[in-house]
Amino acid sequence: xxxxIDAMGGDHAPGLIVQGALEAxxxxxxxxxxxxxxxxxxxxxxxxxxxxxxxxxxxxxVIGPDDEPVRAxxxxxxxxxxxxxxxxxDKQADAMLSAGNTGALMATGLLIVGRMDGxxxxxxxxxxxxxxxxxxLALDLGxxxxxxxxxxxxxxxxxxxxxxxxxxxxxxxVGLLNVGTEAKKGTETAKAAFDxxxxxxxxxxxxxxxxxxxNRNCDVLxxxxxxxxxxxxxxxxxxxxxxxxxxxxxxxxxxxxIAAAIMLPKLKQLKKKMDYKEHGGAPLLGLNGLVVKCHxxxxxxxxxxxxxxARIALQGNLIDSISAxxxxx
Amino acid sequence: xxxxIDAMGGDHAPGLIVQGALEAxxxxxxxxxxxxxxxxxxxxxxxxxxxxxxxxxxxxxVIGPDDEPVRAxxxxxxxxxxxxxxxxxDKQADAMLSAGNTGALMATGLLIVGRMDGxxxxxxxxxxxxxxxxxxLALDLGxxxxxxxxxxxxxxxxxxxxxxxxxxxxxxxVGLLNVGTEAKKGTETAKAAFDxxxxxxxxxxxxxxxxxxxNRNCDVLxxxxxxxxxxxxxxxxxxxxxxxxxxxxxxxxxxxxIAAAIMLPKLKQLKKKMDYKEHGGAPLLGLNGLVVKCHxxxxxxxxxxxxxxARIALQGNLIDSISAxxxxx
Numbered sequence: 001x002x003x004x005i006d007a008m009g010g011d012h013a014p015g016l017i018v019q020g021a022l023e024a025x026x027x028x029x030x031x032x033x034x035x036x037x038x039x040x041x042x043x044x045x046x047x048x049x050x051x052x053x054x055x056x057x058x059x060x061x062v063i064g065p066d067d068e069p070v071r072a073x074x075x076x077x078x079x080x081x082x083x084x085x086x087x088x089x090d091k092q093a094d095a096m097l098s099a100g101n102t103g104a105l106m107a108t109g110l111l112i113v114g115r116m117d118g119x120x121x122x123x124x125x126x127x128x129x130x131x132x133x134x135x136x137l138a139l140d141l142g143x144x145x146x147x148x149x150x151x152x153x154x155x156x157x158x159x160x161x162x163x164x165x166x167x168x169x170x171x172x173x174v175g176l177l178n179v180g181t182e183a184k185k186g187t188e189t190a191k192a193a194f195d196x197x198x199x200x201x202x203x204x205x206x207x208x209x210x211x212x213x214x215n216r217n218c219d220v221l222x223x224x225x226x227x228x229x230x231x232x233x234x235x236x237x238x239x240x241x242x243x244x245x246x247x248x249x250x251x252x253x254x255x256x257x258i259a260a261a262i263m264l265p266k267l268k269q270l271k272k273k274m275d276y277k278e279h280g281g282a283p284l285l286g287l288n289g290l291v292v293k294c295h296x297x298x299x300x301x302x303x304x305x306x307x308x309x310a311r312i313a314l315q316g317n318l319i320d321s322i323s324a325x326x327x328x329x
Numbered sequence: 330x331x332x333x334i335d336a337m338g339g340d341h342a343p344g345l346i347v348q349g350a351l352e353a354x355x356x357x358x359x360x361x362x363x364x365x366x367x368x369x370x371x372x373x374x375x376x377x378x379x380x381x382x383x384x385x386x387x388x389x390x391v392i393g394p395d396d397e398p399v400r401a402x403x404x405x406x407x408x409x410x411x412x413x414x415x416x417x418x419d420k421q422a423d424a425m426l427s428a429g430n431t432g433a434l435m436a437t438g439l440l441i442v443g444r445m446d447g448x449x450x451x452x453x454x455x456x457x458x459x460x461x462x463x464x465x466l467a468l469d470l471g472x473x474x475x476x477x478x479x480x481x482x483x484x485x486x487x488x489x490x491x492x493x494x495x496x497x498x499x500x501x502x503v504g505l506l507n508v509g510t511e512a513k514k515g516t517e518t519a520k521a522a523f524d525x526x527x528x529x530x531x532x533x534x535x536x537x538x539x540x541x542x543x544n545r546n547c548d549v550l551x552x553x554x555x556x557x558x559x560x561x562x563x564x565x566x567x568x569x570x571x572x573x574x575x576x577x578x579x580x581x582x583x584x585x586x587i588a589a590a591i592m593l594p595k596l597k598q599l600k601k602k603m604d605y606k607e608h609g610g611a612p613l614l615g616l617n618g619l620v621v622k623c624h625x626x627x628x629x630x631x632x633x634x635x636x637x638x639a640r641i642a643l644q645g646n647l648i649d650s651i652s653a654x655x656x657x658x
Contacts, residue, residue, distance in 0.1 A: 131570060131574065142508065145508070145515055145516045145517075145519075146517055177559065179471065179474070179554070179555060179558040179559065179562075186474055186555055187474045187475050187553075187555050188474075188475055190474075190555070209562050209566075210559045210560075210562040210563035210566060211562040211563065211565050211569070212566060213563075213566065214566060214567065214570040215570065224516075225508070226508060226515055226516050226519070226556060227555060227556050227559050229508040230506065230508065230539045230556050230559060230560050231539075231563045232563075233508075233538050233539040233540040234539035234540065234559075234563035234564045234567070235563045235564075235566075235567045236540050237539060237540025237541060237542065237543055237564075238543065238563070238564045238567040238568055238571075238603075239567055239571060240540070241460060241543040241544070242567075242568060242599070245460065245599050245602075246599070249595035249596070249599065250592070252595070255591050256591055256592060258588070258591070259587070259588035259589075259591040259592050260588075262584050262587070262588040263578065263579070263588050263592075266578035266581070266585070267578070270571070270574050270575070270578065273574075274567075274571070
């Protein structure tokens with residue numbers, strides 16, 4: 001199998017992206033990695049030798065974090081991210097990974113790789129952190145703001161197949177993000193989605209609340225991109241604020257500094273648990289190929305984990321399985 | 330001025346509700362308090378004497394926490410909450426407070442007290458906690474799930490007047506809850522609301538994110554009841570989970586228990602900051618009278634605070650001010 005990696009996207013590109021790719025290439029000799037980016041920037045990072053399962057695909061341009069997504073993808077045909085997407089489109093690669101501009105990657109997915117037949121809206125599906133470190137796959141978390149009930153149904157089917165194929169969960173529990181756990185709650189969209197999900201070939205467990213996500217109240221959390229993004233940011237903001245208040249409290253006297261020294265390892269562990277960046281790449285589901293968004297701060301381990309994840313998805317025929325379920329084949 | 334108090338609603342009713350009312354009556358002799366509820370339950374709590382500015386209005390029935398809101402309000406005409414609402418409707422009281430069933434109180438507001446002319450949807454407007462203890466008024470937090478842009482505009486006008494009249498904030502900063510701070514973000518509803526808010530006679534500061542609410546990024550936070558509720562529950566859930574993980578971490582060894590003893594006062598303070606129940610009653614704005622929802626766990630101080638809050642609102646002619654702004658008078 002062949003995986004295209006956008007070598008120029010992310011805070012640590014191309015250095016740590018290339019290094020991560022080289023380590024992945026060493027670990028999985030059966031996988032061909034296509035490093036897409038500026039030859040002049042990439043070659044010095046290879047330390048003189050190119051493994052047989054790594055190729056460089058030259059791309060002159062780069063889409064930056066501040067580029068307007070759709071315009072950038074339309075105009076910069078030579079950008080590393082767009083070239084990687086084109087490789088997937090042309091079946092020269094089975095999957096692509098990028099730690100670059102999220103909006104531009106979604107545009108690359110839609111405009112270059114293309115929507116899967118039968119799918120109305122692709123969805124971005126990151127893992128939300130949970131206290132037991134297993135995580136919840138949440139979708140959509142920002143690809144589409146206005147979701148119809150039918151879109152939420154498709155998210156549920158795609159998310160369910162992903163968790164089963166990639167994470168080996170049998171009959172993943174699918175929950176609908178809502179304002180209460182009873183049926184007949186929420187917006188008209190949520191109520192209509194509830195009815196559709198009850199009829200779907202998934203293990204639908206009903207409405208779930210944002211307050212219980214950290215306790216892994218489901219395996220797949222279905223939401224529209226607007227409410228989902230607000231939930232995620234409310235969680236991030238609350239955790240960040242509490243940790244910074246704790247830091248202040250621990251630093252306030254000699255005694256509290258002693259307490260801080262005692263608690264430091266536990267606090268670090270807790271902080272790490274809350275960090276959704278720890279949970280690997282987020283697939284963009286509903287495209288004609290596998291596209292994985294890696295976090296902007298991705299390092300060597302993150303790139304390697306994303307390659308591992310893409311390999312499992314490809315081995316499990318993720319895309320064909322989704323297509324078969326959506327199109328009833 | 331006269332304030333009706335639902336003596337039978339809330340976890341600590343009638344005991345602490347009545348006690349809170351008595352203390353409020355002693356503090357503000359110019360305010361008449363109407364204790365609405367079961368005479369037989371209330372009278373023994375008065376310790377033999379009824380202050381001249383307290384009256385008991387007998388009500389035979391009670392709406393419980395598990396009653397279906399609309400049905401309960403329609404059928405239990407003799408319930409303390411409904412009778413208190415009727416007093417406001419009949420101009421026998423200027424305001425009503427209740428710590429009872431939230432849904433039933435919203436139904437009482439709509440069906441008994443009545444919607445203000447020109448208002449399409451009343452809104453529930455609690456204070457969200459902020460780290461500086463000042464708080465953000467958020468509306469709507471659950472009265473209406475499907476908000477149109479025009480509803481969000483009315484929330485903004487009502488919330489802005491409330492913070493100015495009740496909290497003395499000049500030109501309160503109004504923010505629209507969204508997935509990014511730039512303009513043109515979010516759902517079609519959010520985009521249309523943004524345009525309306527820009528034209529409104531308020532201090533609109535643009536889109537704000539859920540992650541910054543704890544840092545008081547605005548004074549009035551505008552959201553639909555669905556996203557707002559999800560934001561609030563995500564914040565509550567995250568804070569609750571972190572505190573319970575901290576408790577576990579602090580209890581894990583003799584050393585960490587020493588650290589816990591040192592940190593206890595600071596942690597309690599921090600936990601209190603995050604507790605939105607600390608922030609008094611939530612007005613239901615957009616009705617033909619003042620209706621205040623007190624938290625279910627309201628105690629003596631909470632009831633007294635709610636009376637204080639209602640007095641200030643009444644002194645500032647809150648309802649007439651909102652009506653004048655909405656109806657352009």
